[in-house]
Amino acid sequence: MTLSHLGAKEGVTGSCHLLHVKGLNILVDCGSFQGNDRPVPMESWPVKPADIHFLFVTHAHIDHIGRIPELIQRGFQGEILTTHPTKALLIPMLEDAMGFSGIQEVEATRICKTIEKLSWRFDYGEVFDLKKGLRFKLGRAGHILGSCFVRLEDRETGRSVIFSGDLGAFDTPLLPDPEPPDPCDVLVLESTYGDTLHRSRHDRVRRLGSILSKALSDGGKLFIPAFALGRSQELIYEMDRLYSDAMLQREFPRLGGSKVPVLLDSPLGIRLTKIYSSLAPYWDREAKDLLARGDNPIDFNGLYTVTRHQDHNRLLEMKGPAVIIAGSGMCTGGRIVDHLRAGLEDPRNDVLFVGYQAEGTLGRRVIESVESIGSLGRRGVGTIESEGAVESGEVLGRGRKADGYVELDGERVRIRAGVHVLPGYSAHADQKGLMDWVATMPEKPGSIRLVHGEARARKALGERLRAGGYRVVEF
Numbered sequence: 462m463t464l465s466h467l468g469a470k471e472g473v474t475g476s477c478h479l480l481h482v483k484g485l486n487i488l489v490d491c492g493s494f495q496g497n498d499r500p501v502p503m504e505s506w507p508v509k510p511a512d513i514h515f516l517f518v519t520h521a522h523i524d525h526i527g528r529i530p531e532l533i534q535r536g537f538q539g540e541i542l543t544t545h546p547t548k549a550l551l552i553p554m555l556e557d558a559m560g561f562s563g564i565q566e567v568e569a570t571r572i573c574k575t576i577e578k579l580s581w582r583f584d585y586g587e588v589f590d591l592k593k594g595l596r597f598k599l600g601r602a603g604h605i606l607g608s609c610f611v612r613l614e615d616r617e618t619g620r621s622v623i624f625s626g627d628l629g630a631f632d633t634p635l636l637p638d639p640e641p642p643d644p645c646d647v648l649v650l651e652s653t654y655g656d657t658l659h660r661s662r663h664d665r666v667r668r669l670g671s672i673l674s675k676a677l678s679d680g681g682k683l684f685i686p687a688f689a690l691g692r693s694q695e696l697i698y699e700m701d702r703l704y705s706d707a708m709l710q711r712e713f714p715r716l717g718g719s720k721v722p723v724l725l726d727s728p729l730g731i732r733l734t735k736i737y738s739s740l741a742p743y744w745d746r747e748a749k750d751l752l753a754r755g756d757n758p759i760d761f762n763g764l765y766t767v768t769r770h771q772d773h774n775r776l777l778e779m780k781g782p783a784v785i786i787a788g789s790g791m792c793t794g795g796r797i798v799d800h801l802r803a804g805l806e807d808p809r810n811d812v813l814f815v816g817y818q819a820e821g822t823l824g825r826r827v828i829e830s831v832e833s834i835g836s837l838g839r840r841g842v843g844t845i846e847s848e849g850a851v852e853s854g855e856v857l858g859r860g861r862k863a864d865g866y867v868e869l870d871g872e873r874v875r876i877r878a879g880v881h882v883l884p885g886y887s888a889h890a891d892q893k894g895l896m897d898w899v900a901t902m903p904e905k906p907g908s909i910r911l912v913h914g915e916a917r918a919r920k921a922l923g924e925r926l927r928a929g930g931y932r933v934v935e936f
């Protein structure tokens with residue numbers, strides 16, 4: 462059994478791991494690289510794409526699937542194995558990504574058809590035979606709908622390896638918590654937040670409710686940049702609670718009875734939300750109970766979708782109050798940029814960040830430009846999810862009429878809108894979550910390899926694991 466890491470070895474993007482066992486080449490994920498992470502060109506991979514027999518997909522985020530089209534173009538003809546929900550989400554995600562990458566429509570269609578033909582879906586928790594005495598099992602990872610960790614075992618030697626994929630935090634809306642893994646010889650473990658403790662998500666709905674109520678009290682718009690997959694559905698779920706739950710209604714009367722429309726201004730987000738809706742058997746108990754009581758938790762009176770471009774343009778002109786959820790999640794492109802350009806200068810408007818904003822992104826620049834003028838309290842924005850920021854309180858934007866600005870396409874846009882940061886929305890387990898998950902294994906794994914994390918995060922998690930008696934190998 463040999464293992465090589467063709468991505469997410471030193472950074473958090475481009476997940477791609479190659480297992481060579483019994484003459485079989487097995488790939489786990491094949492994701493795009495983002496930010497400063499540089500991809501390993503496929504020409505310099507130890508095996509040609511055409512010689513890869515199986516590709517396991519842990520979930521449908523682009524940094525885990527984005528290079529599948531290239532893999533197909535370079536001759537991959539193996540089987541793609543994943544869960545039911547991931548298979549449903551795979552094609553819409555890749556179609557969207559290919560649209561942005563400049564692949565011709567005819568070629569994109571051919572690639573999607575090939576993926577459809579090569580991919581197979583499996584239930585969680587069942588053991589399936591692969592080939593040559595190998596078998597595999599997919600466990601719930603609780604990260605986004607359909608996410609799984611993959612356990613592969615050689616029946617003859619008993620050797621086994623687990624790829625964690627991205628592990629979710631506990632108590633994520635809609636999703637069952639990560640499942641405890643079976644024992645294994647080698648554990649390939651993600652470490653995105655290996656040096657971080659998240660703020661509790663216990664009172665998250667209420668914090669969201671109070672930001673919404675305050676932000677909308679002056680009739681302005683509230684912009685929420687959000688990723689189309691995962692985060693948008695989580696937000697809709699929590700707004701459904703705020704708009705439908707009787708107790709929360711009493712607390713936040715302004716939000717009830719569709720007084721303030723919530724607009725999902727994202728064609729991809731709308732498409733994915735429909736897929737989420739159609740996959741109720743994979744939701745968690747709470748979401749299923751709501752559905753059984755007649756409340757579809759990812760839909761509510763007051764939620765509207767904006768697909769066509771002309772409707773998006775009309776929305777830019779429309780007056781508030783309104784909540785607008787649009788991508789991209791870090792404001793690096795997409796419809797949210799139009800909203801920010803049109804709305805940042807209006808002091809009645811507000812922007813709410815519910816996810817990590819990487820360095821250099823527009824989202825980060827908005828936060829920093831407001832923060833740098835000093836009216837908005839403490840540092841720690843860059844690491845929204847870091848322990849320091851956790852204690853610094855939930856909102857940056859108390860000094861609403863701040864005079865920061867950002868450059869947008871060479872033009873200065875003044876920021877008079879309120880800027881808020883709401884932590885507690887990470888889709889990843891934090892250090893404690895990762896440690897707890899490993900500890901639920903019936904016995905300690907033979908060795909652990911840390912991937913999918915910045916050096917700092919890998920180091921911190923490695924130290925914690927070693928202190929707990931685990932064997933962490935460098936590679």
Ligand SMILES: [Zn+2]
Nearest residue numbers: 520522604627
């Ligand atoms: Zn992910």
